[in-house]
Amino acid sequence: MEKPKLRLVIPKDEISLKIKELSEKIDKDFDEEPIVFIATLKGAFMFASDLLKHIKNPNVEVDFVRVKSYGLSDKSSGKVELIKDIEIPVEGKNVIIVEDIVDTGLTLKFLYERLKALKPKTLKVCALIDKKERREVDIPVDYIGFEVEKGFLVGYGLDFAEKYRHLSEVYEMVKDE
Incomplete structure (x- = not known):
């Protein structure tokens, strides 16, 4: 298999900033109110880890959920599957879903609606x-790192x-023309 070409889109220093x-x-929005961060696996593990290292709020809980819609393709199957559910109760709590990328929105909408049904105090993305x-699908994203127009990242x-x-920066996979 030929190694695909990668074009740098977001360097690590920009990601850190x-x-x-x-x-x-x-931290400003929630002051010291308790927050449950729910990171989506596997894609958001690096982002969630780095984000949480900078959160100063001492009242933080962390959980993980695993959903998938891509499989081994570069196109969403359109079918969202829950592989691992959360373990922390979220009713009446501030919840922030931590996502790597919002693309079609199907996976996030599935997760958002699932968590909203558990009656959190607030639900942010x-x-x-x-x-x-x-x-x-239209889905609210409250905190956005980068807006990228197109490309498979x-x-x-x-x-x-x-x-x-494992790469420390974000790249676009470039197909040979």
Whole structure:
């Protein structure tokens, strides 16, 4: 298999600066009110880890959920599957979903509606990347790191067929013309 070409889209220093900004906004919005951060696996693990390192609020809980809609393709299947559910009760709590990327919006909408049904006090979304090119459903994103117009992105948790997650920057996979 030929190695795909990668074009740098978001360098690590920009990611670091943006994460600090996002954490400051979240700290300001919630002061020291308790927050449950729910990170989506596998894609948001790096982003969530770095974001939480900068949160100053001492009243933080962390949980993980795993949903999938891509499989080994670069296109969403349109079918969202819950692989791992949350374990922390969220009723009456401030909840922030931490997402790597909002693309079609289908996965996030599924997760958002599922968590909303559990009656949290507030439900917010923090996404590293908001990419509207293939958006199919409207979903609110309260904290946005970067808006990227188009392209299939990998790195910093984002993958293609489980590869490239380990990269410390975000790249676009470029097809040969």
